[in-house]
Amino acid sequence: MTLPHVEEIRWELDYDVYLRMTNDSAYTYDIRELFHVKDEKLPSAGEFILYPVNLGEDYVYGIAALNQEDSGSAASFKTLWSALHDAVGGGWVHFNNCLLYAMETRYLQLTAPLMKRPVTRWKPDPVTESWLRTKRWKYYVPVDKKKAKKEYNIRMKNNELGDIKSIPSSFINLFLATSNGQYRALKKAGESKKVAQIDLVKLMLGINYLGEPQILYIRSAVLNAIKNYSANKLPTVVIFDPFDAAAVMSLNQEGYQIDAIAFRNTKSLTVREADEKKLQIQSIIDEINAYNRSQFMKRLDHYYNP
Secondary structure, X not given: OOOXXXXXXXXXXXXXXXXXXXXXXXXXXXXXXXXXXXXXXXOOOOOOOOOOOEEOHHHHHHHHHHHHHOOOOOOOOOOHXXXXXXXXXXXHHHHHHHHHHHHHOOOOOOOOHHHEOOOOOOOOOOOOHHHHHHOOOOEOOOOOHHHHHHHHHHHHHOOOOHHHHHOOHHHHHHHHHOOXXXXXXXXXXXXXXXXXXXXXXXXXXXXXXXXXXXXXXXXHHXXXXXXXXXXXXXXXXXXXHHHOEEEEEEEOOOOEEEEEEEEOOHHHOOHHHHHHHHHHHHHHHHHHHHHHHHHHHXXXXXXXXX
């Protein structure tokens, strides 16, 4: 099945972006609800740049082909990263966007039976720091907001945030600002993107405490989500504030790709000015993709050659 592509994009009123697809479906976005890029500068070395975007058609089919050719028998299930990377390929941004998609579509749920910790009075001797930090968790990740925030604060104090520092600040702020009751309200209202963004932070806070059964469950959930990837998935629109631009974006095997761009003030822009801005935005995306690949290769080198 060929997924629909953007036929037309317009930035209509101040807060509305209109899309029409090749299958004649149409969407209107409120830019206040979209992901905003406010600064195109690259971050500190060791971090990554994550934009929450849809999986591209070629990438989805590539994952299917990868898992048909190899059932994963050689995969390592010691870490979530190694297990999932073996299945979906790509780098850190692919890893996170696949997790986000699986959580948005509810194939992956942090409260699934396999994510629940067994009730036990056992404790290690001697007592370990990880046991002390997780002994009151009901699940292998801190699902409860108070426990999740406590873990976040401990990690921040001990400079142990790691890849959490590369999660967009809007995700972190949403996580910190959302109580358990507000989180339940978001789920009830069908705010799947916001729920997935909060859950991604929670998952990363618990990622070091996952056992093989949990890793296998998450891997399977992600692959099932991608296997049933919807052709009617709402396209991703990202707002580039420095350019007053709305870009339809997706993720291919190499990284982010731009599928279409519209500007807020089209009447005040000449064709040449618009083309120059498009080239600037594309250059930024190319630089980000190169930067993410470079950081990823350094991480792999450190992983295999500590």
